[in-house]
Amino acid sequence: MDQHVIDEIIERNDIVDVISNYIPLKKTGSNFKARCPFHDEKTASFIVSPKKQIYKCFGCGKGGNVITYVQEFEKISFPEALKKLAARAGITVKQSMQSKGKDSKRDLIYKIYEIATGYFYKNLVEHGSSALEYLAERDIKNETIKKFKLGFALNSYGGLHNYLLKNDINEKILATTGLFTSKNNDLFRERIMFPIHSSSGKVVAFGGRKLHESQSGGKYVNSPTTDIYTKGNELYGLFDTKYTISKKDHALICEGYTDFLRLYENGFTNSVASLGTSLTDSQISLLGRFSDNFYMLYDGDASGRKAAVRAAGKILGKGYNVKIIGLPKADDPDSYIRNNGAKSMQEMIDKAKPIAEFLKDDEVIGVDKKGKLSVLFDILNEIEDEVAQELLTQDIAETFGLSGHAVSSKIRKKRRTFKKETEDTEPSKTEHFTEERDILLLIINNQSLYKKVAQEIDSSYFLTGKYREIYKIMSEHIEDMDNIPALISKIDNDGIRDLLTELSMSDSPTQTIDDILIALKTRKFYTNLKAINAEILNDPTNMELHAKKKEIKKELLKINKKVVRKTLY
Ligand code: ZN
Numbered sequence: 219m220d221q222h223v224i225d226e227i228i229e230r231n232d233i234v235d236v237i238s239n240y241i242p243l244k245k246t247g248s249n250f251k252a253r254c255p256f257h258d259e260k261t262a263s264f265i266v267s268p269k270k271q272i273y274k275c276f277g278c279g280k281g282g283n284v285i286t287y288v289q290e291f292e293k294i295s296f297p298e299a300l301k302k303l304a305a306r307a308g309i310t311v312k313q314s315m316q317s318k319g320k321d322s323k324r325d326l327i328y329k330i331y332e333i334a335t336g337y338f339y340k341n342l343v344e345h346g347s348s349a350l351e352y353l354a355e356r357d358i359k360n361e362t363i364k365k366f367k368l369g370f371a372l373n374s375y376g377g378l379h380n381y382l383l384k385n386d387i388n389e390k391i392l393a394t395t396g397l398f399t400s401k402n403n404d405l406f407r408e409r410i411m412f413p414i415h416s417s418s419g420k421v422v423a424f425g426g427r428k429l430h431e432s433q434s435g436g437k438y439v440n441s442p443t444t445d446i447y448t449k450g451n452e453l454y455g456l457f458d459t460k461y462t463i464s465k466k467d468h469a470l471i472c473e474g475y476t477d478f479l480r481l482y483e484n485g486f487t488n489s490v491a492s493l494g495t496s497l498t499d500s501q502i503s504l505l506g507r508f509s510d511n512f513y514m515l516y517d518g519d520a521s522g523r524k525a526a527v528r529a530a531g532k533i534l535g536k537g538y539n540v541k542i543i544g545l546p547k548a549d550d551p552d553s554y555i556r557n558n559g560a561k562s563m564q565e566m567i568d569k570a571k572p573i574a575e576f577l578k579d580d581e582v583i584g585v586d587k588k589g590k591l592s593v594l595f596d597i598l599n600e601i602e603d604e605v606a607q608e609l610l611t612q613d614i615a616e617t618f619g620l621s622g623h624a625v626s627s628k629i630r631k632k633r634r635t636f637k638k639e640t641e642d643t644e645p646s647k648t649e650h651f652t653e654e655r656d657i658l659l660l661i662i663n664n665q666s667l668y669k670k671v672a673q674e675i676d677s678s679y680f681l682t683g684k685y686r687e688i689y690k691i692m693s694e695h696i697e698d699m700d701n702i703p704a705l706i707s708k709i710d711n712d713g714i715r716d717l718l719t720e721l722s723m724s725d726s727p728t729q730t731i732d733d734i735l736i737a738l739k740t741r742k743f744y745t746n747l748k749a750i751n752a753e754i755l756n757d758p759t760n761m762e763l764h765a766k767k768k769e770i771k772k773e774l775l776k777i778n779k780k781v782v783r784k785t786l787y
Contacts, residue, residue, distance in 0.1 A: 221704070223311060224285075227300055228703050230307035233271045233284045240291055255291060256280045258506055258536045260605065267723055271703045274719045281719030283703035292418045295324050323391070327446050330387055330395050331413075331421040337381050338369025338411040338424075346370035349410055349429055357556065362479055365458070367413050371406035371426055378404045396423070396444040406439060412475045414441070414493070415457040417504060422447040425454075425475060425493065440493075450498040453505060454478055454491035460508050462488040468511035470543075470567070471497065471529070473522070477515075477551040484560040489515075495525035502536050511539045513570050518545030518554075520583050527583075530573045531597035537606050541570035547582050573597070574610070574617040591618065595628045653737045654685040656727040660734070661692060663726040665699040668692065670731065679738045681745075687714050688721070743774045 234250055237243060243250040243266060254264035257278035266273045274281035280290065288299040304311045342349055342363070349370040353363060362368075371378070378397060383389060392398055399405055409426030416422045423441035443449050453471075455478045456463075463469045470489040472478055478491040492501060495516065505512065512533050514526035526542050533540040543566050545554050555563050571579065577590045585593070594614050601607040607629065615622045661668050672693065680686035691709065698705040702722045709715040727734075750767045757763060 223304075223309070224300065224707055225701070225704050227303050227307065227309060227311075228271065228284055228707070230309060231284050231303045232268070233273065233287070233703075234266055234268045236284050236303070236306070237266055237273065237287055240287075254278060254280070255507060256503075258503060258538070260537060260603070265723060270722055272706065272719050272722055274716075274723045276720075279713075279716045279720070281716045281723075283706045283719075285707060286715070293416055294418055297322070297325065323394075324445050326387075326391055327395055327444060328420050328422075330382060330391070330397070331423075331446070333382060333385050333387070334378060334397060334424070335367050335369065335413045335421045337378060338371055338406075338413075339367055340369075341372055341377075342368065342370035342411075345372060352410065352429060356476065356552075358476070358479055359483060362483055366455075366479065367421070369411035369413070371404065371409045371411055373408035375403040375407070378406075394444065396442045396447070405441075408433060409439065412454070414447075414452055414454055416446075416452055417456050417460060419457045420446075422452065427475070448500075450494075451500045451504070452493075453501050454493050455482065456490045456504070456508075458482075459487055459489055463490075463505070464508040467509050468513060469505055469509050470513045470515045471505075472515045472551045473517060473525075474550070474552075480552040480555050481515075481563075484555050484563065486560070486563070492529070495521070495529075497529035497532060499532065499536070502533055502538070506536065506538055512541075513567060514540065514542045515545075515551050515567075517550040518547050518582070520547075522550070523580060523583050527573060527577060527593065527597075530576075531600060534573065534597070534606050534610055535601040535603060537603045541572055542576040543567055543570045544576060544580065544582075572613055572617075574613045578617050587618070595625075598625075598629050652727075653729075653734050653741070654680050654682050655721070656729055657731070657734045657738065658685060658688055658692070658721055659724055659727050660731055662699065662702070662722055665696065667731055668696050668699070671735065674735050675738055675742075679742050681741075684714065684717055687711075688718055691718070740774065743770050746770050747774070 234243060237252075238250075241252050241255050243252050244262070245251075248267075248269060250266040250268065251262040252264045252266070253259055253262050254275040254277050256264075256275060257280075259277050263277040264273065264275045272281065272283050273287060282290070285296065285299050285303060288294070288302055289296060292299070292302075294302070301311060346369075353368070358368075379392065379402060382392060392402070397405055406424060406426040408429050410429060412425040412427070413421040414423040414425060423444075425441075426439045428435060428437055428439075440449070441447060454475060459469075459482070466488045468488060470481060470486055472481060472489060472491050473495060474491055474493070478489055481489040490505065492498075502512075512530075514530050516522040516526040516529075523542075523544065530540045530542055545551065545566065549557070551563070554566070570576075574594060577583075577594060580590070591614070594610075598607060598610055598614070601610065611622060611625045611629070614620065615625045657671060661671060677686050677689050677693070680689050691705075691714070692699060695705055695708065698708070702718070706715055706719060709718065747767065747770050750763060750770065754760070754763050754767065
């Protein structure tokens with residue numbers, strides 16, 4: 219796709235307009251502020267600059283232009299984000315979207331998953347009588363099967379493989395789809411198929427449940443990590459329930475596919491399934507885009523309850539609110555609703571308890587008061603957010619009738635050692651590199667300075683890798699420097715892109731370009747001098763080294779006779 223089309227798409231989609239469709243933006247001075255949609259935070263450190271048409275989070279570091287925002291937020295590819303924004307601005311884009319190799323490969327894998335989903339569904343309807351029977355026995359309605367595109371993998375080693383080839387899919391790519399074993403056999407055989415959608419609605423993975431208990435293999439076989447799917451990053455059902463979650467402002471989190479489907483069928487359309495008992499940080503962040511309030515609705519047995527407590531601890535740690543629903547020991551959400559109905563489930567939800575109270579009243583997990591407290595203290599110590607930690611401290615104290623001091627004494631020590639460790643491992647070197655940063659800032663704010671800089675120094679004067687990288691990019695794209703949003707689209711490395719955005723949003727330094735150049739050169743020559751001195755120490759009679767040393771000294775003198783002999787580090 220032509221760069222000028224991309225530029226036009228960027229130009230015609232005002233970044234403030236676009237982002238404010240996703241999250242509320244607040245005006246502060248000449249910029250806009252918000253709570254960052256990419257990490258969890260209490261205070262707004264996400265800045266959008268209408269003047270520069272870029273955004274930057276000073277908490278997690280994410281930054282970019284209007285395209286990267288849509289890409290990151292919707293979890294879609296670069297061409298898809300372009301398409302969306304083009305449509306938004308009424309720009310007609312030809313279907314030649316094969317601009318970036320990696321993205322077109324991802325798009326192809328998405329397409330393969332779409333075809334596979336259709337194939338499994340067709341199998342279920344046409345050849346899946348035993349699978350349909352199984353689903354009917356479990357009271358899964360036909361409309362649910364249709365809505366969530368459940369399917370059936372035949373007891374065949376090459377069914378899907380051949381079907382894809384018939385659909386003009388190149389055989390070479392199949393090995394990277396996660397749908398086949400190393401011997402090119404279908405990974406899913408004789409299994410009920412549950413497609414897992416990303417939050418933007420694309421099928422990115424499958425879970426396959428075995429049909430007969432006697433079959434070999436685990437109860438569930440799941441897709442491995444691929445270019446379009448990272449295990450533990452998605453929540454089953456979220457695509458269909460995200461709007462209700464945001465409208466009702468709370469989400470129910472259950473464990474498995476059938477729990478989810480049962481809840482959904484019974485009107486609990488604000489549910490998701492974590493697919494496995496350990497809720498991951500990225501799942502919590504994903505869900506946190508739609509609400510701050512979560513209910514853990516895991517199995518009622520000891521392991522389900524323990525997992526719910528662990529997950530609740532993680533949720534608290536990220537600054538969200540969470541309650542736990544304690545189902546009877548022998549139930550999961552699926553069986554509970556089947557046996558007691560939706561109304562009774564709602565009553566259970568209404569009776570959900572905060573973590574400390576849930577543990578205090580629990581009789582299933584099987585630990586005494588001391589054990590319960592030790593679980594809670596462990597959770598307390600995992601929490602980084604100080605407000606969240608304070609709230610849980612109070613909660614534990616009140617629930618268990620302890621003094622707040624007694625509870626907080628359990629955490630302080632650990633916290634202090636944690637801080638000390640991080641201080642020790644991160645020496646504050648940064649101030650020595652302000653010159654590197656400053657020179658980049660000056661060029662960003664005034665591109666005509668680049669020529670002067672390039673005449674005097676090259677990238678080897680940058681000792682910090684990331685700044686050196688940015689300087690190189692500037693050298694290659696100096697003609698784009700007056701259009702930072704367009705330049706950002708050309709950078710593949712996320713970290714470098716984030717840093718460039720950050721620099722673009724920072725103020726120009728007060729130092730002059732001459733001062734900074736002198737500082738950078740002086741530092742470089744002192745570094746060389748130091749190295750030569752060390753060599754001379756090893757080889758004092760080597761006249762070549764002495765000559766080199768003299769050269770460097772001369773250079774230093776040339777820079778500026780008045781340069782004070784301050785060692786720059
Ligand atoms: Zn952030």
